[in-house]
Amino acid sequence: MAKGIIGDGDAATFNRDGFVLIRGMLDPEETALLGRAAREDRVLDEHSFGRADGEGGTVRLSLWNHPTETIYGMIARCESIVGSMEKLLGGEVYHYHSKMIMKDPLVGGAWAWHQDYGYWYHNAVLFPWMGSAYIAVDRATRENGCLQVIRGSHHAGRLDHVLTGEQAGADNERVNQMLKHLELVYVEMEPGDAIFFHSNMLHRSDQNKSRHPRWSMICTYNAARNDPYQESQHPRYTPLVKVPDAKIREFGLRRFAGGEREGVWLAAERDRDHTAQRLKK
Numbered sequence: 001m002a003k004g005i006i007g008d009g010d011a012a013t014f015n016r017d018g019f020v021l022i023r024g025m026l027d028p029e030e031t032a033l034l035g036r037a038a039r040e041d042r043v044l045d046e047h048s049f050g051r052a053d054g055e056g057g058t059v060r061l062s063l064w065n066h067p068t069e070t071i072y073g074m075i076a077r078c079e080s081i082v083g084s085m086e087k088l089l090g091g092e093v094y095h096y097h098s099k100m101i102m103k104d105p106l107v108g109g110a111w112a113w114h115q116d117y118g119y120w121y122h123n124a125v126l127f128p129w130m131g132s133a134y135i136a137v138d139r140a141t142r143e144n145g146c147l148q149v150i151r152g153s154h155h156a157g158r159l160d161h162v163l164t165g166e167q168a169g170a171d172n173e174r175v176n177q178m179l180k181h182l183e184l185v186y187v188e189m190e191p192g193d194a195i196f197f198h199s200n201m202l203h204r205s206d207q208n209k210s211r212h213p214r215w216s217m218i219c220t221y222n223a224a225r226n227d228p229y230q231e232s233q234h235p236r237y238t239p240l241v242k243v244p245d246a247k248i249r250e251f252g253l254r255r256f257a258g259g260e261r262e263g264v265w266l267a268a269e270r271d272r273d274h275t276a277q278r279l280k281k
Contacts, residue, residue, distance in 0.1 A: 002026055002080035002245035006087060006196070014088050018154035018201035021187060025080065025194035026135060026248070033252030035137045035191070037071050038100055038215060048102060050109075051167055057109030057207045059167075063099040065235050071255055072098060074247040076219040081133050081194070082242050085221045088196060089129055092224035094240045096120075096130065100137075101216045103145055108208030110145065112169035115154075116220070117199040118161035119168050123232035128158065129223035130199035136189035137215040145208040147195065150175075151183040153202040170202060178202065 003025050014020040026034065038044060050058040067073035075081065076098050085093050102108070117128040140146035156178065161168040187195055197203065208214055222228075227237040 002030065002078055002248060004080050004245075005083035010084075011087050014196060014198065017151045019149055019151075019187075019195055019197035020088075021189070021193065021195045022084075023190070023193050025133075026075070026192040028192060030075075030248045030252065031137065031192035033249065033255070034071055034075065034135075034217065035215070037252060037255050038137060038217070044100060048100075052109070055110050055207065057107070059109040059111060060102040060104065061099050062102070063097055065095075065097045065233075066238070067095050067098065067240075069251065071248060071252040072100075072217070074243055074251045075135070075217065077240060077243045078245045078248055079242050080245050081219060082221070082240065084196060085131055085133060088131055089221065089223045093221040094224055094235070094238050096220040096222045097234050098217065098219045101214075101218065103205075103208040103214040103216075105144075105208060105211045105213055108145060108214065110207045111203075111205045112167050113172070113175045113202055113204045114161060114168050114170050115158060115200045115202055117158050118170060120199065120234075121158060123234055124228040124230040125222065125226060126229065127223075127226050128154075128199045129226040130221065131196060132199070132218050132220045133194050133196050135194045135217045135219070136191050137217060138191060138213050140187065140189040140214050140216070141210075141212075142186050142188065142206075144210040144212045144214040145206040146189065146214070147187040148204050148206075149185050149187060149197065150178055150202040151185050153178055153182055154198040154200040156200070156202075158200055159202075175202060 010020045044062050048060050048062040050060050052058050067076040076095055159170045159174050161170055224237055
């Protein structure tokens with residue numbers, strides 16, 4: 001079963017560093033069910049789309065706005081992850097979106113240095129009271145393009161972003177100066193590990209030039225008190241119903257027992273994130 005809500009020490013680390021890594025947030029069975037569900041999900045694959053990285057590669061992902069009655073939805077709604085995010089963001093949160101990042105062997109593209117709030121600022125979200133839970137489906141190493149973060153960079157506030165390939169990239173001059181003062185961390189993870197990170201933390205990843213896949217699921221939340229002031233491609237405040245952690249295993253097993261309608265979770269095409277296209281090159 002999922003590990004439980006993070007402790008006060010973990011919350012202090014998040015506030016200081018902009019992230020906290022929790023080993024074994026999902027147990028091996030839950031992680032295996034998630035990985036199998038994602039890789040055998042024909043609809044997830046068919047509706048994935050690419051983002052050019054400006055380095056000749058493409059990142060493949062699938063994104064949806066609302067959690068539903070699936071293993072994906074149970075992870076995004078489980079008490080361990082939602083309760084942890086509520087502790088980190090200081091109150092009630094709602095599901096902003098989730099996505100599956102599919103960094104396949106030898107072809108998985110890079111992500112440029114960016115802050116997530118560099119995107120979401122343009123979605124009428126006033127404050128960076130947002131965060132993500134990034135769950136490793138596969139082992140993440142430097143060789144297959146693991147997440148890289150700049151420890152403490154969230155304290156700098158939101159940086160200007162420009163279009164890099166089809167992605168939003170942070171101001172390179174600022175990033176390079178920050179790297180002279182702050183620690184670059186390669187976040188190597190085992191399947192089931194989770195990193196919770198602040199929406200203003202600078203992060204990136206390299207292309208996957210290894211022979212090993214690096215898939216990950218990212219659940220993103222916004223503070224309920226930070227309701228966007230107008231509509232965008234991601235939802236305004238929508239109450240989130242938490243579920244017991246045991247539901248992850250239950251719905252994972254149901255997926256392979258024929259108890260889930262194919263494609264029930266799928267977001268409409270309009271749920272794709274087009275925010276980066278608004279930025280200047």
